[in-house]
Amino acid sequence: KLPSIAKDSPGNWKATHLSMSFPEILHLRKQLISHVLLNYVPDIFLVDHMPHGAMGELLPALEAIKHSRIHTQVVLGLRDILDSPEVTINRWQAEGAYDAIERYYARILVFGMQDVYDVVEQYQIPQDQAKKVFYCGYVTNLATASNAQLVRARYLADKSSDTRLIVVMAGGGADAYPMMSTLIDALPKVLEDQDCIVAVVTGPFMPTELIADLSQRAEPLPISMMESVNDSLSYISAADLVISMAGYNTTVEILRMKTPAILIPRAGPSAEQRTRARLFCDKHWVDMIDPDELTPEILAQRISYHLRHPIESNRNAPPNLDGAAAAARLTLLSVLASKNGKVLPSPRLISPPQWAGE
Structure with missing residues (x-):
């Protein structure tokens, strides 16, 4: 396993466990990555998120692959929204990502939809490189919501038939306190018109003192607090309404379950969640609710509205949730083509085709 690092801000990283300076741990990670690749010789080297790695840590390995006799296909996997275009472009220019894409990568798999967020246009990927870009669709948890009925029964079994279940979640929860605090303040107003039970999943990374504050304030209300759940899909499926931050995994799970949802993205420092929430809202x-506009009054109004008028999915433009299958098909075909000494497969072999260069 590579020694762990964490991102402080765009372009700034630190070691999380080892007592080493970042230059020292960066050097170690570069050596380990290169050594493993050149000795293991994989058919595919799938790079996630950063074409050059953290602070260019992949460049020695990529250069070694290019000049060796091994036939490893180098593929980049990207969430569609990384940050604002301005921040992403500036970091990619400063860290050599555009040069890395041109020099080393055979394909770029975008885990999103071009008509939602055009990565080529937003991140100014040169047109001669756009032919490498394939929009797979969103990658979602493939498990089934097998316990949805049990979850619903756990909270509503002894309640009246018109009682609604609201599930509130926020991934790791490190910055979820403002959203959950506002919910607690908003709930009394909601309860004036609608009986509800609220299941709040704080996340494992919310500070304990903030969890204690939320738990104390929630005690007189019909709120059940928990740190985490093992089956988030079942909770999302069981809910009449989900209130969530706007991380990639949770929002795509919500889309898959087709549960009405209110997204409250984190305020920053990255623009990723705000952008995703806005674009998904535009698609209906x-x-x-923008975090700068979040108040108990506004949240109560939205909750009450959606419990009375659940959002109906936009049937004319449903989300493509086949990203995992599309990426797997393309990767397999790329391996087979490489082993047979052929060019990479035509985009028309992959269904549904969403190729940026066509």
Whole structure:
């Protein structure tokens, strides 16, 4: 396993466990990555998120692959929204990502939809490189929501038939306190018109003192607090309404379950969640409240509205949730083509085709 690092801000990283300076741990990670690749000789080297790695840590390995006799196909996997275009472009220019894409990568798999967020246009990928870009669709948890009925029964079994279940979640929860605090303040107003049970999943990374504050304030209300759940899909499926931050995994799970949702993205420092929430709202897949506009009054109003008028999915433009299957098909075909000494497969062999260069 590579020694762990964490991102402080765009372009700034630190070691999380080892007592080493970042230049020292960067050097170690470069050596380990190169050594493993050149000795293991994989058919595919799938790079996630950063074409050059953290602070260019992949460049020695990529250069070694290019000048060796091994036939490893180098593929980049990207969430569609990384940050604002301005921040992403500036970091990619400063860290050599555009040069890396041109020099080393055979394909770029975008885990999103071009008509939602055009990565080529937004990140100014040169047109001669756009032919490498394939929009797979969104990658979602493939498990089934097998316990949805049990979850619903756990909270509503002894309640009246018109009682609604609201599920509130925020991934790791490190910055979820403002959203959950506002929900607690908003709920009394909601309860004036609608009986509800609220299941709040704080996330494992919310500070304990903030969890204690939320738990104390929630005690007189019909709120059940928990740190985490093992089956988030079942909770999302069981809910009449989900209130969530706007991380990639949770929002795509919400789309898959087709549960009405209000997204409240994190304020920053990255623009990723705000952008995703706005674009998904524009598609009428979810509702959103900007964190700068979040008040108990506004949240109560939106909750009450959606419990009375659940969001109906936009049937004319449903989300493509086949990203995992599309990426797997393309990767397999690329391996087979490489082993047979052929060119990479035509985009028309992959269904549904969403190729940026066509």
